[in-house]
Amino acid sequence: MRVTSNPTIVDLSTSFKAYDVRGIVGESITAEIVEAVGAAYVDVLQLEGQTILVGGDMRPSSPEFSKAFAQGAAVRGANVELLGLISTDELYFASGFLNLAGAVFTASHNPAEYNGIKMTRAGAVPISSETGLRDIQQLAEQYLMSGVIPAAGRRGEIGTRDVLKDYAEYLRGLVDLSGSRPLKVVVDAGNGMAGLTTPAVLGDALLPKLPFTVIPLYFELDGSFPNHPANPLEPENLRDLQAAVVNHGADIGLAFDGDADRCFVVDEKGQPVSPSAITGMVARREIARAQEQDEKVPTVVHNLLCSRAVLELVEHDGGRAVRTRVGHSFIKTVMAEEGAVFGGEHSAHFYFRDFWNADTGMLAAMHVLAALSEQDAPLSELGQEYEPYVSSGELNSEVADKVASIERVRTDFAYDDVAIDTLDGSTFTANDGSYWFNLRPSNTEPFLRLNVEATDRSTMERIRDRVLSIVRG
CATH class of the missing domain: 3.40.120.10 (Alpha-D-Glucose-1,6-Bisphosphate, subunit A, domain 3)
Structure with a gap:
């Protein structure tokens, strides 16, 4: 078969990324x-x-x-x-x-x-x-x-x-929601593929009705994204969902990205629940299920930007936590190598051994719905259990020389009581446990990405401002 010939050198490197x-x-x-x-x-x-x-x-x-x-x-x-x-x-x-x-x-x-x-x-x-x-x-x-x-x-x-019905039946087989208490759920599909998968899995489009009232936002499939970008990682793209949850008196809000492999969660007050908290919540359920099947020490994988609370919860529940670099290809590889039951990322990618170590936002959402259904307290109270620390979120700084900027931070913290590792960028951890932060250069943009977590807000803000002043100064 012939394709149009190009006499010049063809270079596809601008579109071929690390894993897509x-x-x-x-x-x-x-x-x-x-x-x-x-x-x-x-x-x-x-x-x-x-x-x-x-x-x-x-x-x-x-x-x-x-x-x-x-x-x-x-x-x-x-x-x-x-x-x-x-x-x-x-x-x-x-x-x-x-x-x-x-x-x-x-x-x-x-x-x-x-x-x-x-x-x-x-x-x-x-x-x-x-x-x-x-x-x-x-x-x-x-x-x-x-x-x-x-x-x-x-x-x-x-x-x-x-494959839609088979997909929906398979997910329902992993998390049985048929006996859940009634919940009012707002779902923002962002005009993306969750507009097709949500009615199939959580609704009654293909399977028997679950005890949920699903309130749809932007379920019309439209790749021009007329309402807002299908990127719930950006806070402004959650605003419609947050308002709808409060206005409808809903128990929970779910926001999916365009291809519906990521899911973000909003509580009944319209406040976001961090992906680290969701990682901990789902990890607890998957550890318990594996232990019921006589798996002595189930493994949970998390990337290095997840809250320290994930590690602490996994170990508290008798599991083993494995820390990885950022990026789904790394998580999936470690999941397979370690036989991990579950994996989570700060970016709201959630991976399951029962889903071929792949990420699925819908299955994570089902676990959260199950966890919420199993107790009478609202999601805001349940979420507090999994968010004991204060985090900065990811802060980007555009710098010409990323290596030199990181080195200036290393020099400034040289006399602090911190440990430094270089698994992915540089992670500085206070030996008294009061804070940690990671500085990670972007592979594709002139950015340094900073994430800070601390035991209290004042410490987080002090460390955040100190690092940013060095990086941007």
Whole structure:
């Protein structure tokens, strides 16, 4: 099959990231590029003669890109099942449940002009730049430069499959919510894929009704994001949810990002519950469940920006906490290596052994609903149990020389009673336990990212301001 030949060198490095592909539609990601990537994906993963899964989110370019990827894969001899509109965790489910490799077109929380690809091996095993993504990039570049994707011995067939009901049934099998106390739940889908998955899992669109009243916000699938960006990590994007929870007298609010693999939680007062608190809440449930199945010391993975309370809770409940770098590819790798039952990140990615070590915002939300249902206190009281410390949130500073800035902070704290480790950036931990902070350079932007946590607000603010004055001074 021929693609448009480009006489110049093709370089896809602007869209190939550490563990996915992401770019501006019509510029760094086009149907032509996607077709070459689909062919390279089959070659690098040696999928000729096998079946792969391809779906996409609600962005306008996703259907075209899904078909282009399928065409490239079929030319190289793979059979393709098009899944249509799916969330990212639906792909992980399908890849794990069916034990097939797959790809989903999404740019997650990025603006409307973006799209991208997340690819997995069979069993929802992630692909990163170290485990095949760079090879896929290089081979796709070769195909684009030659102008030809050579046909395999047999062209693959392209069909369709719907996995939404199977996905919903599987999640309900992991967390039984049928006996929950009645709860009023506001869900902000942000015009993203949770507008499709929430009615299927928490509503009665496909399965019997649960004892919840679900109040929808922005369930219309619209990749132009007409109401607010589908990025709940930014506080301004939670405001509609917070107001709706209070106005409706709801018990809880849930906000999903565009591809619905992350979930943020708001209590009945409209106040955000930190992802670290959610990590602790879900970890407690997963540890208890594993112990009931005679797993003596269940392992929970958390990244180094999660609250210290996560470590303390896991150990208190008889589990083992393993600290990792930031980034889902690292978490998933450690999850597999350690046989961990659960993993959490400060960015509201939550990973489950029973979900092929992949992240799913919906399953995390179901655990929170179950925890809330099992006691009579409101979520604000339940959440306090998991948030004993005060944190700054992530603060970004644009600096020309990130290495020099970190070194100035090291020098300034040289005579303080602190321990420093360099697992991911530099983490400074006071030996008296009063605070810790992490300075981490962004891999893609000229930013230093600061996170501070302390036993009280005044200590947090003092350390925060001290570090920022050094970094920005």
